[in-house]
Each structure stands twice: as structure tokens, then as C-alpha cells.
Amino acid sequence: MCPTLLSFLSLGLCVSLRTWAAVGKYEKLSLSAWPSPVVPLGQTVTLQCHSRSPLKRFTLFKTDGKRHLPELQGHYFNNFTLGPVTREHAGSYTCSEADWSALSDPLQIVVTGVSTKPAISAHPGPLVQVGQNVTLRCHSLVWFDKFILHQENSTELFQRCGQMLTGGYAAADFIIGPMTLASVGTYRCYGSLRHFPYEWSAPSDPVDIIITGLSRKPSLSAQGGPVVRLGENVTLVCSSESDFDQFHLLREGEDLGRLLTGGRGPHGALQAEFPLGPGTPAHSGVYRCYGSFTRSPYSWSDSSDPLFLSVTGSTTSTCPSTMDPHTTEEARLPQGHSSQLHLLLRLSIAFIYTSIFLAVLVCHWLPIK
Template sequence: MCPTLLSLLSLGLCVSLRIWAAVGEYDKPSLSAWPSPMVPLGQTVTLQCHFRSPRKRFKLFKTDGTSLTELHGNHFNTFTLGPVTREHAGSYTCSRFSSSLPVLSRHSDPLQIVVTGVFTKPSISAHPSPLMRAGENMTLRCQSLLGFDKFILHQENSTGHFQRRGQMLTSGHVPADFSIGPMTLASAGTYRCYGSFSHSPYVWSAPSDPVDIIISGLSKKPSLSAQGGPVVRSGENVTLVCSSESAFDQFHLLRDGENLECPLAGGQSSHGTLQAEFPLGPGTPDHSGVYRCYGSFTRSPYSWSDSSDPLFLSVTESTTSTCSSPMDPHTTEEAPLPREHSSTWYIVFGLVIAFTSTSIILAALVCHCFSTQNRKSESGKLSII
């Protein structure tokens, strides 16, 4: 019996519904990496293919140019790579697989797995300074002796992971300069950079040493003072005090613009202000310089207050006497003279030197005059004869 037109239309509609249902069931999955798609050489990374329905099998593929290479058959939810080598670096996708239907779902968006630590680390520096005021511009410079033709700059976020900040192509040993600014609170944080070669875009160097970029001027400045005054003698203990009416969690001390890396928590002073004492130990000439302090809060560790007024600290060399005390002839240590006696001896010693020098000069002049007169008289006598 020949099928009617109505039965053919019904069959076509039924097939269309089945295809639509199949497509809806096999939606596009997503692929993620834990703990991070940036994997140090020798470590492991777990890839997870996400579906609407849990506990489904998937196929994992690695993109090799324009082709896809399937890895190790079917997997449930997760697959672990590692210990990774540079061969593991590349782009990955996943697709849901069902044993009941010979149909794969759509492929996930590609996920790039980067293997770091294959090359030695580059260096990173901040110009003009890692401590900037809001609204200013700064430059982060990455460079290396290996001649990378690409540098990647990353900023650490609050969870400790890295977010891509940018990359720059260079040639030879040319450094890469990343402009940051105008500075805002989002610009502050910890930065590192990596080096790479264009022929291996997913194989990176080890990360550079971190550089902390700090923004200042977002809260009121503290004050800085020195116990006993800003002028001290060598060997005397030096303590700088940073105080503020704001309830800062930490205080930071800088000398000549260099962070001394010794933040201290503040304590309540007798005047009701919050202060932190920075003991520098016995003073030496190396302690001389210009000091400033800042305050910060734990919730915003890269946001500092405005700078305190500068404190000029001067450490002078101490003067000692080479004579033993006349009261104790057995004393072997040199006893320092009091400051006023030391100054008096300097004045007397200077006067003696001046008087002696003047006497010698006068005596020389007198001798010269007498010798001149004697020569004249002798020449006169000879002319008369």
C-alpha cells in the first residue's frame, strides 16, 4: 500500500522532532582546568568537562594545528594531565559521548593549557617607582637575556590566581614596557611577567620575581618623629615613631623612597592616637637619610595613606679621647670627653696652631729683612774701597 502525502508529512515531522530533541540533549559543554590552566613544569592539572547532566562520559581532544587528536578514550567528568612536560602545552576541547547514540555533542570552546618554568625567569621592574599616587601613570618593564620575542604580564587577584593582563611582542633582547594607569585601586596588586617564543606560544618561562604595586594618597597622612630627636650620635639607639588618628591596621616605613619591608601593627599611645615604633638599633652613618611612613588597612593591603612629612635623620660619628682618666691610672679604655669639654679643647687646639703658624711666619720675615740689610751694607763697603 502506497503511503499517502499526509503520512509522509507526519513521518518528516517526527524525524525533525527527534533530531531537535537530540540536539537539545547534546548541548555544547564547557571545559575548565583546576587549579589553573597555567601549570608549572612537572606538576599536574585536572581537566573537567561540564554538562547539564552530571556523571556523563566525555571525549577529550587536543588541537594540533587544524586537527583534533582524541586522548585516551572516554572519561567520567574529569581527566588528569601530568606530570606535565612541554608536550602537554596546547589547546584542548571536550565533547559529550553517549554509548547509546553514535552522536557526539558539540565541542566545547578551546581551553589553553600553558606549561611554565621551561625557561629561566625574566626580570620585572617598576618605573618611576612601585609606589604611586592615584591618577599617575607608571611602566612595568620585563626583560631577559634569552631573547624572548613575547612577554606576558599577569596580575594576581584577591584569590591568589592570575588574570591575563596583556602581552607584548618584541625582537631580540628588547625589553617589553607595559603602561599602567592612570592608577586606580584596581591597578594596585602583585605583578609577574613571563617570557615566551612565538613558535611555542603555550610554553612559557618561569615567572619573574613579584613586584608589588601600591597606590597611595587615598587616606589621611600619619606623622613621623624620632625619639630623642632627628640628630643622634653613632652607637646610640634609634627609634622612629609613626602615629595617626586613623585606625590603620599597619604602618610602613620607607627610607629615601625604598620600602624597608618591616610593616608594624599600631598600638594605642598615651595621647589616644595609634602609633607604631620602628627600632633601627644602634645608629650608624648608614641610617642617615630621609624617612617617611604610611598607614594601611588589612582589607586593602595595596592601598596606603598619604605620605607623612619627611623626617631627616642624621647619625654623626662619636669622638673619643686617647688619654686615660687621671683619677684611675689603671684604666685601659678610652674615656669619651663631655661635649662641652670636647668643643673647648677643639677651640684651644685651633688657637695654638694659629699662634704657632703666625710666629713662624713673622720670624721668617724678620730673618729675611736682616739678611737683606746685611747684604746691602757689605756691598756699600766694597764700593768705597
């Protein structure tokens, strides 16, 4: 009997289903976390089990043996929401199909904020010439076994063992460089302990690493000159022939802020004016400025030549420069002291006159031999 078209179609469908089932049975799944596998204490994270068959049921396992998650097994298809997270959620996770499949590779969920934040600093500073290195130091009074450095908008983490420094600080140094555009950005660090590898401290305050020297330097000048008298208004002007849309002013390495381009100078150069207010001794120092573009906030020009600003003069004295010849010392004393002085003078004069009078009487009455 000749096979019909329907029997061929049935046979093909059966073979396809068996093949698909076999592939699904041994398919290697993957597990991801959104928005990040590093989760602050009290927030939520969604774990997604990736498969060619996303409509199947999946099971999520916590593989470090510290906590079982029966409530999350197979109830949300391939999405599992954890949180608000506690320290108990920190650990390693895998997923599989609810029926059976190979397990996904493990995914580590880290919970942050379980201890106080460390500090981070850049040496020799956060402005780094292209091709040079910068050292980021993470340090804390808490004795962390390990420090973790994270660059914002990057999935890469750098880890170093903590070392004891003088003064009881635990610290770790991370060398970044040679500096390129890929190295710039915002960095934070965390601390952790050996026995709790998935529980990290709160993040440090951020430090921005900026690359300099990728474009020509601007020029910096002071309106009226670099020598300013005390109390006079101080305005510094940063200008450039390049089409920068913002300028940055620094004094002795301290960032004094940025300004958008304020127009063009007399020779057509773009410029920005930095008013510093009435001059005081604190304004004296070395200033530099940089140009940059808003589309590249971590890439600045080369530094301007240094400007040495000096504020001279002293505060006005309230004492008269000349004394009236008729002004006496007692006139410059407080009123109470002046009255006491008058009394002492009168008593002294009376004592002298009395002494002279007694001496005359004694001489008069003594017999002359």
C-alpha cells in the same frame, strides 16, 4: 477508539526524549581548567567539559596536532586530569560528547618553567599615587619574542612583543593606570618564544603594586630629635589620628618593614615605634611612613612629611691626645724598629768621634810651613 491516559503519557515522554536528544546533539559545550590553564612544569591540571548532561561520556582532543590523547577519551566522564605535565602537554584542547556533539571552544593550556625566569621592575616605583600611572618592565638576557604580564587572582593576561635594549637585554614595558583599587596587587611576568606559544618561562619574582593617597597621612618623628650622635639608639615613631592597624616605614624608597599599631601616644593618636638600633652613618637619610589596614594590604595612606635623620660624630681615636714630653719617637715605634734605631745611633756617634780623632792626628803630624 478514544486514546487512553497511558497513551498520552507515552506520546509525551517520546516527544520529550526526542527533543532532549536533539538539543544534546547540537549543544555547545565548554571546557575549563582547574586550578588554572597556566600550569607549572611537573604539576597537574584538571580539564572539565561542561554540559547539561554531566553523566555522559566525553572525549578530549588536543587540537594543535602535536599530540593525540587516546587514553583520555571517554574514560573519566567529564573530568580529565593531565600531569605531571611536560612540554608535550602544552597546547590547545577541545571536548565533545563521546557519541557526537558540537565541539567546545578551544582552551589553551600553557606549561611554565621551560626556561629561566625574567626580571620585573616598577618605574618610578611600586608605590603609586591614586590616579597616576606605573610602568612595569619585564626584561631578560634570554631573547624572548614576547612577554606576558599576569596580575595575581586575575584571569586577564597582558602581552607585549620583546624589544632589544642596550646591553643585550630583551624587554617589554606595560603601563598600568590610572591607578585604582582594581589595579593594585602582585604582578609577575613570563617570557615565551614565537615557535612555542604555549611554553612559557618560569615566572619572575613578584612585585607588589600599592596605591597611596586614599586616606590622610600620618606623622613621623624621631625620639630625641632628628640629629643623633654616633652609637646612640635610634627610634622613629609613626602616629596618626586615623584608626590604622599597621604602619610602614621607608628610607629613600626602601621598605624597612611594617609594624602593627602599638598603642596610643600622649595625645591619643595611634602609633608604632620602629627601633633602628645604634646610630651609624648608614642610618642617615630621608624617612617616610604610611598607615594601612590589614584588610586592604595594597592600599596605603598618603605619605607622611619626610623626616631627615642625621647621624653625627666620628669613631673614637685610640691615639693619645697629648704626648708626654719625655716620650720620644722611638718609644712609639715597634720594639724591633726601636732596636735598629739604637744600633744606627751608636754607629753614627762612633763614626763621628773616630773622624774627629783622625783629623786631630793628621793635623798634629803634618809639618807646619
